[in-house]
Amino acid sequence: MTQTANRARLVLGNWKMHGSLADNAALLDALRAADAASHCQIGVCVPFPYLAQTAQALAGSAITWGAQDVSAQAKGAFTGEVSASMLKEFGCRWALAGHSERRTLHGESDQLVADKARAALEQGLTPVVCVGESLEQRESGDTLAVIERQLAPVLALGREAVAAMVLAYEPVWAIGTGRTATPEQAQEVHAAIRAALTKLGAPQVQVLYGGSVKAANAATLFAMADIDGALVGGASLVAEEFLRIAAN
Numbered sequence: 001m002t003q004t005a006n007r008a009r010l011v012l013g014n015w016k017m018h019g020s021l022a023d024n025a026a027l028l029d030a031l032r033a034a035d036a037a038s039h040c041q042i043g044v045c046v047p048f049p050y051l052a053q054t055a056q057a058l059a060g061s062a063i064t065w066g067a068q069d070v071s072a073q074a075k076g077a078f079t080g081e082v083s084a085s086m087l088k089e090f091g092c093r094w095a096l097a098g099h100s101e102r103r104t105l106h107g108e109s110d111q112l113v114a115d116k117a118r119a120a121l122e123q124g125l126t127p128v129v130c131v132g133e134s135l136e137q138r139e140s141g142d143t144l145a146v147i148e149r150q151l152a153p154v155l156a157l158g159r160e161a162v163a164a165m166v167l168a169y170e171p172v173w174a175i176g177t178g179r180t181a182t183p184e185q186a187q188e189v190h191a192a193i194r195a196a197l198t199k200l201g202a203p204q205v206q207v208l209y210g211g212s213v214k215a216a217n218a219a220t221l222f223a224m225a226d227i228d229g230a231l232v233g234g235a236s237l238v239a240e241e242f243l244r245i246a247a248n
């Protein structure tokens, strides 16, 4: 609906490890029932077992869907992993890569995150590459250096690859804490990311903000020049709240 520069606004929900067949059915039906003209482009990133349900519930709608992770490997003996080609079979548009919960709880390295993004791209999925600093890193003044380090192997994939991605800035200290970055704090990092993208020749890449986004704070975040939308956790589990965020 609304645009920042020439970049379309995008609001993605990350359900994390929430949901049940019954709860999902209600949530997906409510999203589908909303007038597509009343919100920007939206999508949901759901747990793997619910991809089939999501694909069925949203088929033919304007709403896109995807996964919260993807293997860097194409196939083989990788117990517990899910490949990009499998996600493709379920109609996924998105694959999150490098969410901070994967980086911290599962030890994912910056290089692995870039490898996952590349694996997603090879199957025509759009990777949503997440970056963000911890509270300790912010307080010691390292925010921009951390973001630069996390992005380095991703940017090394080259202009063409990066141009086909979405990036998400999610300060770890703002995730699930109710403590949103101020629009100015977020914009500072988004501007640095935009500068890196521009240097690479991919200035049109959408850069989403994530971390305690809700209907009450979305508009001020979206008013910032380099914030192109949101990656929403908790508030994406409530259809009305999620749609209100996307109505901005």
Ligand code: 13P
Pocket (backbone or CB within 6 Å): 014, 099, 170, 174, 175, 176, 177, 178, 210, 211, 212, 213, 231, 232, 233, 234, 235
């Ligand atoms: P919350 O919106 O619950 O803070 O989660 C943000 C997030 O991690 C989205 O990926």
